[in-house]
Amino acid sequence: MPRSLFACLCCSVLLLTISCAKPDSSIPATATGKQTVTGADSETIDREREARQRRSEMGDNGKSNRSVGEPRREFGVVTDGLPETPAETGAASGAAVEKPKAIDEKSNEQLMIAGGGLRMIAPADWEKAEPASSMIEIEFSVPGEGEQASGRMTGMSAGGSVELNINRWYDQFSQPDGSPSKDKAKVAELMVGDLKVHTMDISGTFLEGMGPVAPKTEREDYRMLAAIIELDGDQKYFLKFYGPQAMVEKNAEAFSGMLQSLKPVD
16 A cells, blocks of 8 residues: 555544544533533422422321421421421411410409409319308319319408418418428519409418318318408408319419409499
8 A cells, every 4th residue: 555545544543533532512511521511401400309309298198297397498408497387386377376264354254253342354164163161252173183183262351461361371281391381381462453462372281171170181282372362441352272282283373364363343
């Protein structure tokens, strides 16, 4: 073969090799030589990835597998700190928020006490009972849980000084360690509108009985919340709520709310 023809063939082979190795300019490349994704392709991939993410959050019944209050996550990143729907919060969906028991005048019982001189709102789940004595104006049975004994709340008008009646309440309790009940009790004074109210919170063994000379029944682990409302002159109104400590603790907020509902009748 003539040398000139052989040289032409070699040149042709070299040019063909270079042409095949040249990258396609229509495909963008990164600095590393790897193929990138165009804007349109990126949007498509993001939509597919989001769809897979949402399918993974849904159960077989079509409801979200996320627990109530768990933040939404997109691709493993928290995108909000709120529940998925307003219905999960109750208040956000417009649902009524339950008010403290003794404050909601619509759902709780309004009473006229102190011979019609005071208005008070009693908790709805406290059950009216027949007063055990003619001296008692109102009486409620406060339900306990399971086999737990119920509590008792009474209201009555009487005279005498605040100090004298508080000392009488001290004597209705004894302490397991033999210490004076006065040292264990919490006594306070507050204003409810224009009414001066004296309160007591005392726990221990309750000496239950009708009157100071009547036989007493010992009730261990009892607690009493009581209040003295000062009225005109020397008259006072007494509210006394007592029962097993756990039951009284559960209803302490309701008793406090009942005191806050007190209003004189014009």
